[in-house]
Amino acid sequence: MTGQPRQPVDVLVLRLDPAMPLPAYAHPGDAGCDLRTAEAAEIAPGERVVLPTGLSIALPDGYAAFVHPRSGLAARYGVALPNAPGTVDAGYRGEIKVIVTNLDPRETVRFERFDRIAQLVVQQVEKARFHEVEELPGSARASGGFGSTGGHAAARRDDPAQHSDFIAVGTDQNPDLRGQ
Numbered sequence: 001m002t003g004q005p006r007q008p009v010d011v012l013v014l015r016l017d018p019a020m021p022l023p024a025y026a027h028p029g030d031a032g033c034d035l036r037t038a039e040a041a042e043i044a045p046g047e048r049v050v051l052p053t054g055l056s057i058a059l060p061d062g063y064a065a066f067v068h069p070r071s072g073l074a075a076r077y078g079v080a081l082p083n084a085p086g087t088v089d090a091g092y093r094g095e096i097k098v099i100v101t102n103l104d105p106r107e108t109v110r111f112e113r114f115d116r117i118a119q120l121v122v123q124q125v126e127k128a129r130f131h132e133v134e135e136l137p138g139s140a141r142a143s144g145g146f147g148s149t150g151g152h153a154a155a156r157r158d159d160p161a162q163h164s165d166f167i168a169v170g171t172d173q174n175p176d177l178r179g180q
């Protein structure tokens with residue numbers, strides 16, 4: 001199925017750090033453009049830092065930008081964003097910052113200036129009008145929440161007979177998941 005290619009939305013960018021490259025998509029189909037750190041940083045295991053990107057943006061009304069983690073950094077080094085995805089409001093004119101944490105239990109992570117640390121996804125967002133009611137309309141899920149459909153590995157240990165609809169992947173068996 002092919003659709004009409006959507007026109008990109010125009011976003012104004014102010015370089016607070018004149019040497020910082022403008023945000024750019026690495027490939028045509030990418031959802032996020034790279035965000036780079038304007039400062040070198042060392043993050044010890046369990047530590048958290050707030051890194052400047054040297055960029056401010058002005059999004060059109062009705063849009064927001066979301067600061068997402070980079071999967072490669074997460075898989076290789078345990079780098080995570082504790083607030084992921086960070087929300088950049090349309091009205092925000094300050095510097096975009098990235099809150100980075102090192103979840104690796106042993107290794108310190110070092111970033112050099114201009115290293116790619118996160119990605120920014122620009123999206124249209126709806127504004128909701130909330131209407132208070134006495135009762136909500138029915139639904140198939142109703143109030144079933146948090147794990148109500150079952151099927152997670154932790155539950156299987158408690159009662160294997162109840163959860164036979166999945167295969168638990170041990171981190172020691174799958175080399176790609178080691179250290180995560």
Ligand SMILES: O=c1ccn([C@H]2C[C@H](O)[C@@H](COP(=O)(O)OP(=O)(O)OP(=O)(O)O)O2)c(=O)[nH]1
Pocket residue numbers: 067083085086087088089092095096097098099
């Ligand atoms: O990863 C992030 C998340 C947010 N921001 C900026 C843009 C956003 O518009 C502003 C406020 O973020 P948020 O609303 O998530 O923070 P808050 O703690 O709820 O602060 P506030 O009370 O100012 O809304 O901080 C970033 O630069 N990076």
